[in-house]
Amino acid sequence: KLKLINRVLSLxxxxxxxxxxxxxxxxxxxxFIL
Incomplete structure (x- = not known):
């Protein structure tokens, strides 16, 4: 699953x-609110 995420990020x-x-x-x- 992590490889898939990395692939999407690289794409x-x-x-x-x-x-x-x-x-x-x-x-x-x-x-800014605080």
Missing amino acids: RPINYIFKYINYLKLKLYNL
């Missing part, structure tokens, strides 16, 4: 980057 790095950016946005948003 679609843009999606991975988007997820990471969204994660950072959430972090920053939470920091």
Whole structure:
């Protein structure tokens, strides 16, 4: 199952980057609220 995930990530790095950016946005948003 992990190999499948790695394969998907290697095929679609843009999606991975988007997820990471969204994660950072959430972090920053939470920091500003607190």
